Amino acid sequence: MNTIEVVAAIVYNDAAQILCTLRSHAMHNGGLWEFPGGKIEKGENPCEALQRELREELGIEVTLEKTPYGESQVPHGEAVIHLTAYKAYHRGGTFHLTEHAAYLWLDPAYLSSLRWSPADLPIVQKIYEGAPPFSS
Template sequence: MFKGNASLYSMGETIKVCCAILVDNDKILCAQRSATMSLPHKWEFPGGKIEPGEKPEHALKRELSEELGIEIEVLQGFRSNFHRYSEGKQIELIPFLARIVDGNPDPVEHQAVIWLGVNELVGLDWADADVPIVDEFIKWYRHRRVD
């Protein structure tokens, strides 16, 4: 007799997605998905799917180069968030604090990118998977040690 957790078996594959919280002069880069992307017009942190066997940091550098034409340095990782969208897609969103080391963000796919102060982040219409990450980042940023 089946005794497992049935919901585990109906969830399907979890897609691993990395994203960058890019900070420069107390501003954070936010990217808006375009009308033709999934989650149209929602705000997110730039990034994308991690390919099989790829290290998350490597995927992040690749995606930011492709999407925004920038080179980044990854500073630290934050706790990932598992989220299942209503259409059934489940993602693990893995955030990293990062900074730009070369280039200016010039979006290829996104509709817009903007730099916002930490206090302004909550005013955006974030993709659902990002909401806990935004909240945790705000708390972390306010309490971080500045040496």
């Protein structure tokens, strides 16, 4: 089975809220929430891919923790999506949405109030279980 390598950022702001992005209805799993990110392109390492995706799709800059926070795998047609999530801290930029319908900053305790994309659910659960916010 083919594996699609995807990265996502758990982006914290100064108030320790987490950035949540709503998938547009034109996307697979449209109308569900996710942590922003995307596919790793050939020749990129995961952190480079994540920085690029956040600039292209949201117009933001972040500081990333280099160690993955969590992973998940979900079936996607004839393939498997392997998602690796990294904690990040929002540094700046002007939000512009190119792939998403909306975004919001949410206190970690309320993440479960949203309808999440299946690949993001294990990450949401790990955060909800009380993992500390961004640490560096």
